[in-house]
Amino acid sequence: MENKPIARKLRLLSQLMELHEENPFKIKSLANAAFKVDKLPFPAAGKTFAELEKVDGIGKSTAGKIIELLEKGTITEMEDLLAKTPEGVVEMMGIKGIGPKKVAIIWKDLGIENIGELYYACNENRLVEAKGFGLKTQEDIRNVIEFNMASHGKFLYAKVEQEAKDFLEQLKGIFPDGLIEFAGEFRRYCEIIDKLIVVLGCRDQEIAFTTLVQSEVMREVEPDKNHVKGKLANGLKVEVVCVEKRYFYKKLFEQTGDDEHVKDVLSKTVEPIDQPESEDLIYRKSGLEYVQPELREGTTFIERAETNKLPQLVNHADLKGTLHNHSTWSDGINTVEEMALYCRDELKLEYLGMCDHSKSAFYAKGLTIERVLQQQEEIDHLNKKLDGFHIFKGIESDILYDGSLDYPDEILKKFDFIVASVHSILKMDEEKATSRLIKAIENPYTTILGHPTGRLLLSRNGYPINYKKVIDACAANNVVIEINANPLRLDLDWRWHQYALEKGVWLSINPDAHRKEGFLDMYYGILVARKGGLYKERCLNALSLQEIGKFFSQKTSVVRG
Structure with a gap:
């Protein structure tokens, strides 16, 4: 040694x-x-x-x-x-x-x-x-x-989005007459990006290739046939695929969907599609409705595309409010009033759900019972003061080791809604972790299951759960599942959105905001919700103020008898 x-x-x-x-x-x-x-x-x-x-x-x-x-x-x-x-x-x-x-x-x-x-x-x-x-x-x-x-070559979508868009604008500056578009993981809104793929269509493919190699838009440039590979300043791998304009849309289609999706679509074509004028034409010639790029993972949505039954994907304009947010009462940066005014005046939303940490979250200044009552008194005062806006009284209640929530029933019933989340003791086997969540889901006061696996992308795997059993329990107990919009979480994983929707479970795009700017993470929640095929009719915070008030009232009225 x-x-x-x-x-x-x-x-x-x-x-x-x-x-x-x-x-x-x-x-x-x-x-x-x-x-x-x-x-x-x-x-x-x-x-x-x-x-x-x-x-x-x-x-x-x-x-x-x-x-x-x-x-x-x-x-x-x-x-x-x-x-x-x-x-x-x-x-x-x-x-x-x-x-x-x-x-x-x-x-x-x-x-x-x-x-x-x-x-x-x-x-x-x-x-x-x-x-x-x-x-x-x-x-x-x-x-x-x-x-x-x-340094490990993987990036969160949110961390590379701006650099990727800046790179695309640089390419458009070099090739003002070219057809240029993202493909691959980035265009499909994957939560983790290994490589940025761009398709470049020009009149003269060889000149475009040479120009790109000689430019300084990428580092460590490596020509490879009609592909130019390199890296952005942040280390993200980049691959620009150069084609003649007439082949642009076919190449864009081939480079966007995953291999299984592309192969299945092309297998349905009656005649070869050599120089399509759009991606839509490729799908039409395959007897399919146009499939949005974010849905081009495998064959999940192809059967629906054959019968024109693709979902009308949720978009940002559909959201009427924001749930699961934190203020200075626990570990947030802004007061409840500051958060509410930002939502009303800047984001033009109708309601805000405050869900500060519960008493077990000592590290985050979790609310004792006394402080819960004090905060609710403040919210009552603000609701009288704020015109055209409503603040719902919520809490992010810790799910304890045995699956119980960390307040007695007489306190739980005082909330308009409750987000139940696991924050501690994450090292459990699948059976124990699943039973823990199911017990919390079966608690009649639980409204929303927060970040179901506790994962932190690129940092911490979620605790192992039986997704089907957890989702089935939510369906049976009328519990909503959160899509935590923090780009580090994006949990529930989009791969399970369809199963939840098929079971009749509502999903809620929650920013888990700890400051005013945190509300903007709903943008990333929308992207991953769309990737999972969510539509506004099953998105909880796409309900209007009147509708969600009724939703909460029906849940609490059942509990209170």
């Missing part, structure tokens, strides 16, 4: 000791020894204990640890500390800008156990509440995590 890996092990041990608040003198001594080993002019391996002990800055204790590491491949003391430390917490110590002391606060005070949860907390502005953290530290941590995500 070379000196650098030995030094890294010693440094990790010192960090773990600091994380667990062990003897400060020993921590400092070990950290200094790690630095010393890294700079030794000779290999530590092969030296005896007596020789290492005499090296300035190492000493007897560290020499013993080095010998143990070289002989056994590990250090017992380090293994003991690792056994007491969640794996995600160890990973957090590798983030530039935060040492063990800050990681300890993040872990023990905020209850965050991995990088995905930490990134989400940064986006919720939660770190600024912790001792020793400020806005700059929070932003630095977020930037480092985003950089690490990018």
Whole structure:
């Protein structure tokens, strides 16, 4: 073993000791020894204990640890500390800008156990509440995590959307007479993007190809037949497919849908389609209704396209209100009134559903019973004050380990609606996680199941659940399922939207906003809802104020008898 890996092990041990608040003198001594080993002019391996002990800055204790590491491949003391430390917490110590002391606060005070949860907390502005953290530290941590995500070649749609659109505008500037359009994952509104594909149709394919290669719109340019590959400044892979204009729409069709979709559509054509004037013509010649790009995953919607029964996809104008939002009462940035005025005056919505965190979410200033009553009194006052707008009294009630909600019935019945969500103890097997959710769904006070799997895209897998059983339970108990519009979540996964709709379950596009700007995430919720085939007639917050008031009243009247 070379000196650098030995030094890294010693440094990790010192960090773990600091994380667990062990003897400060020993921590400092070990950290200094790690630095010393890294700079030794000779290999530590092969030296005896007596020789290492005499090296300035190492000493007897560290020499013993080095010998143990070289002989056994590990250090017992380090293994003991690792056994007491969640794996995600160890990973957090590798983030530039935060040492063990800050990681300890993040872990023990905020209850965050991995990088995905930490990134989400940064986006919720939660770190600024912790001792020793400020806005700059929070932003630095977020930037480092985003950089690490990018280094793995995968990007959230929301994080690359603007760069992608800027790139398209640059291409249009270079080829003003060309036909240029996104294809692939980006055009299908996939939640995670591996590669940006653009189809470029020009009068002279070869000249376009050469011009593109010589331009500076991409980095690491690599010509490949009629494809030009490269990267954007943010590291996203790009592929521009150059074709003659007459083949543009056929190539756009082929490059947009996934392989299964494209193959199935083309198999239905009676005669070859060589130079179609539009994508619509390709579908018509295949005996199909035009399929929107976001639905071109597999064959799910092709049978409906054969009978002209494709859904009229929900759009932003259909939304009349926003549910599941947080204010300064818990971990939000804006007051209830500020959130309401923004929704009414800027977004032109009819209602707002406030759902601050419940009492179990101590890390997010969850509401005690006393504070619940105080907030509801404020909302009553605001509803008398605000013309043409209504604030519904909600709560995001934590689903506890056994599936129960964290308020007694006499408090739960005071809310207009309740979003039930899991935030803690995510490590369960599928059977336990499923039964936990189903018990919460069967609670008569549960109105909406919030972010059903708790996933954080590119950061944390959702807890394993039996989707069919959970959705069936929602159908049986008249519980709405949330499409959490935060681009880090987008949960319920669009792949299960159709099953839910077929079972008669309502879906709700909820921004989970923690500040006014958070409402804008409904845009991403709309994209993923469309991808799942949602239509406004089954979208809860597409109901008018009068309609959703009736919806909530019917639910609560059943409970209250």
